[in-house]
Amino acid sequence: xxxxxxxxxxxxxxxxxxxxxxxxxxxxxxxxxxxPGVTMIPACTCKTVACLDPYVYAISHPRYRLELQxxxxxxxxxxxxxxxxxxxxxxxAVSTTAAA
Numbered sequence: 001x002x003x004x005x006x007x008x009x010x011x012x013x014x015x016x017x018x019x020x021x022x023x024x025x026x027x028x029x030x031x032x033x034x035x036p037g038v039t040m041i042p043a044c045t046c047k048t049v050a051c052l053d054p055y056v057y058a059i060s061h062p063r064y065r066l067e068l069q070x071x072x073x074x075x076x077x078x079x080x081x082x083x084x085x086x087x088x089x090x091x092x093a094v095s096t097t098a099a100a
Contacts (some may be wrong), residue, residue: 003061
């Protein structure tokens with residue numbers, strides 16, 4: 001899960017930085033540099049990454065990969081089945097004292 005979060009944050013920063021530079025150039029810099037073609041590249045990058053983020057998160061989630069393995073066996077996903085939650089891995093020590 002940590003890898004997915006780092007990947008999504010990296011994609012966010014990588015896609016929105018050019019857009020922020022373009023916006024700051026329009027506000028404080030030389031506006032002649034901002035042609036319609038130049039301004040569409042950062043906008044399309046941000047929209048593309050916004051569409052890819054759910055897929056990055058879903059593919060990195062073990063339950064989603066397990067479901068993909070069940071429904072699409074030809075993808076050859078080798079996800080291990082998780083341990084059932086009903087099995088307890090700890091035992092409780094009970095001390096018995098004799099009543100006097």
